[in-house]
Amino acid sequence: LLSMYRTKRNTVKGYFLAGKEMVWWPIGASLFASNVGSGHFIGLAGTGAASGIAVSAYEFNGMVILILLAWFFLPIYIAAEVTTMPEYLLKRFGGQRIRLFITILYLFIYIFTKISVDIYAGAIFIQQALKWDLYIAVVGLLVITTLYTVGGGLAAVIYTDALQTIIMLIGALILMGYAFNEIGGYSALQETYFHAIPSVRDLNTSCGYPRKDAFHIFRDPVTSDFPWPGVLIGMTIPSIWYWCTDQVIVQRSLAARTLLHAKGGSLFAAYLKVLPVFIMVLPGMISRVLFPDQVACADAETCRRICGNPVGCSDIAYPKLVMELMPGGLRGLMMSVMIAALMSSLTSIFNSASTLFTMDIWHHLRPLCSEWELMVVGRVFVLALVVLSVLWIPLVKMSQGGQLFMYIQSISSYLQPPVAVVFMAGCFWRRTNEMGAFWGLLLGVLVGCCRMILDFIYPEPLCGQLDNRPLITKHVHYLHFSILLSVFTLIMVVVISLSTKPPHPEQIKHLTWFTHSDKVNSVASQAEADLPIPGVRQSDQKNQDEISSTNDITVMAEQLEEDKTNSVDIINLSHIHISVGGSDKQRPKLISFLLWFCGMDKKDEAGSPARPEARANVNMFKEKPHMRYFINANLIVCLSAAVFLFAYFA
Secondary structure, three states, rough: HHHHHHOOOHHHHHHHHHHHHHHHHHHHHHHHHHHHHHHHHHHHHHHHHHHOOOHHHHHHHHHHHHHHHHHHHHHHHHHOOOOOOHHHHHHHHHOOOOHHHHHHHHHHHHHHHHHHHHHHHHHHHHHHHHOOHHHHHHHHEEEHHHHHHHHHHHHHHHHHHHHHHHHHHHHHHHHHHHHHHHHHHHHHHHHHHOOOOOOOOOOOOOOOOOOOOOOOEOOOOOOOOOHHHHHHHHHOOHHHHHHHHHHHHHHHHOOOHHHHHHHHHHHHHHHHHHOOHHHHHHHHHHHHHHOHHOOOOOOOOHHHHHHOOOOOHHHHHHHHHHHHHOOHHHHHHHHHHHHHHHHHHHHHHHHHHHHHHHHHHHHHHHOOOOOOHHHHHHHHHHHHHOOOOOOHHHHHHEEEOOOOOHHHHHHHHHHHHHHHHHHHHHHHHHOOHHHHHHHHHHHHHHHHHHHHHHHHOOOOOOOOOOOOHHHHHHHHOOOHHHHHHHHHHHHHHHHHHHHHOOOOOHOOOOOOOOOOOOOOOOOHHHHHHHOOOOOOOOOHHOOOOOOHHHHHOOOOOOHHHHHHHHOOOOOEOOOOEOOOOOOOOOHHHHHHHEEEEEHOOOOHHHOOOOOOOOOOHHOOOOOOOHHHHHHHHHHHHHHHHHHOOOOOOO
């Protein structure tokens, strides 16, 4: 409700970028909450219970990549004046095909991995805690998250994320205290973890035994579940996609008031990334020690009886800890924590997916649409995502793996490296052109999809079973495959770019690391005078300058004042046509409330064309000297902390 009054929700910038008025602390909290959803609580604790502390490397790696976002990628995005990541690719390379391809790929990843995983993880906790029906619980959560995503836009998402981050941390820290008190501290965990063996197991195999390297991050480079070359390199490339090019994450940073606030938000989120190892991974390992027969079950029939999954029940480690250790009142708090985690991640995905569809697909299909139409489409698409999410639940139940977090990371290693390579090439190599970027991306994604399909056709065998998988899935770890896929994509991008004509100068100005601060008009500023205003006839544009054909941007012009005064905007709500321009007294109260709730009740702003707003980039990059020194000092502290954590647990 607060965000509904604090921001202008009836404009594209207000709804999708929170008016670009966010300060560092809600940005940092929202970055953390968007990342740490219910899938993190269930997945990190489950993998910690199954294989030890190595999964923490993802968190430590994220600390470094968050710095990369704020110091290297964000200045480019801000200078380019973009709202979405596909929009950046459009400006950098020209042509619509790479923009549309990557938008559809992003939506595919969101719907079938992020949303489904978070819903499944939340359902595990709800079923373990309350024994509720799966569909009633999930549909109720989705209805609540949809209401404030549709009503408040990105501002509502960020402010609620900040509140939910506080709830999550308080609840998780309390549970961590109970868990360590129960087991006797970290040193006791190091001793007892290796004795957490289920009573029902095959005595002729090692099934059910903890890994001997459970307290090490760097493990055998060939035979282990976390090979150290993959941890150092293969893990980094999907992390760059997630933290530096994913719409969900970057959209929060683009909402910052200045680049300095964006840097502060990234640093705040990086500091918070230290916590998951202590509040999720280690409690998951403690859960295995306390409940080995349930959490570490090694017999397929036993596991099926305990959690319904014959592969393993490690994913119930966190909810099991909550239900067994915490008193009644605190169980309610932890229920709030898990619901907050689920809602924060879902709303982040809903808002960002809505932004992608509206700005990169709908606006491409209807370049002359009004800003009011974009607002309607953005909100309706959120509702469509909700329906798709509910329909996907049965498939999630059928395809659940033994370790939810590892499922997420394996899929990420197959689909995300080509995207990360193309973005890095576009940002840091001027010679990259549209041909190289598009074909490198397409070929890389096709190769990744082939490996992903093989993983689904030939799943990993149960413990003690013969492994008859193809060599590529049997012997090439997904983190190693991430390295190979990245190298293949990079070779394709470089070879094809060098074999074709170089990019137009307009596709480089303000769009690479080496040119983002050039003292020339940015491409976006030039486009403001040239791009068409949605809702305007092409015949009104004869006096406008033509833009370069390599940018594939439609020529646009100013709407005539007399057309503006004579036009009548009409609302179409379920066959009810009501003039937007009418006074509140002329509208039914229900329609007035719906317009206010969706932030579309002001015709003078919402009915105006969706025209890019000129921003003084120089103000975005201004930094007060004392604040710059403070931020840079924290940068050194944060990087030192990440290196120390890697070294300590290596």
